[in-house]
């Protein structure tokens with residue numbers, strides 16, 4: 001089996017490539033720049049250019065594409081560039097896959113799509129924990145690009161029947177990031193708008209592989225987040241202090257339970273985070 005992974009010189013992509021390699025998949029990593037550690041096959045290409053995407057897919061003939069390339073926050077470039085690059089790379093991947101017969105794609109959306117993380121005008125979520133049914137209310141070009149990416153997946157699914165799922169990732173952490181957790185935990189206010197969520201890059205790789213190994217997922221969006229928060233204060237206490245106006249709490253949120261409920265991914269393709277910060281931080 002062959003998978004093309006985009007964004008393999010970034011934070012998430014290399015770990016996705018490694019997960020598939022470890023399970024004997026042939027991997028082609030694609031990025032604007034070379035990877036720092038080349039433990040998979042890779043090629044430099046600009047996937048904002050549809051011709052290059054067609055060329056890559058026509059030659060490599062992957063069974064699936066995992067699309068992680070993006071500008072991962074609204075301040076990463078001018079607003080129109082963030083929107084254009086994120087939406088057009090997603091569109092190009094999906095169009096080339098649709099036309100060249102690749103029937104499985106995973107794309108990266110974000111918890112930012114709810115509009116709360118990069119809000120201009122503050123608002124409360126309608127309820128917690130967030131599930132995938134909560135409305136997406138973007139106030140910035142990055143969040144809008146993620147919402148548009150999800151809608152693009154849905155369009156190609158309707159058009160061709162292809163499986164094109166979106167991962168609404170929580171805040172991404174690499175193994176090295178655990179060294180900063182004490183600092184993060186000292187300032188809960190700072191991570192309030194991401195609801196103290198996190199997901200280890202290795203678990204994103206695992207989720208991506210499980211999703212492409214599963215049939216019938218359609219164009220669903222899935223939270224991919226650890227089941228706990230980053231914090232040492234219980235979730236109910238955090239919410240009482242930092243989100244006092246959110247009254248509709250739909251699960252017990254006992255202990256350190258996450259506010260980014262990932263039950264749907266577990267139910268539909270067996271994904272559950274394996275790497276939790278307490279395993280790595282004293």
Ligand SMILES: NC(=O)c1ccc[n+]([C@@H]2O[C@H](COP(=O)([O-])OP(=O)(O)OC[C@H]3O[C@@H](n4cnc5c(N)ncnc54)[C@H](O)[C@@H]3O)[C@@H](O)[C@H]2O)c1
Nearest residue numbers: 007009010011012031032046047069070072108110169172
């Ligand atoms: N980092 C997070 O906390 C986080 C949280 C939620 C969602 N996400 C999403 O996860 C995905 C991966 O994020 P990341 O943190 O690895 O980002 P990153 O910036 O570390 O990596 C993205 C990679 O994409 C590449 N890229 C950008 N434009 C390209 C193009 N036109 N052609 C080819 N390659 C291109 C970049 O060179 C970079 O190596 C993104 O879609 C991001 O929006 C990230």
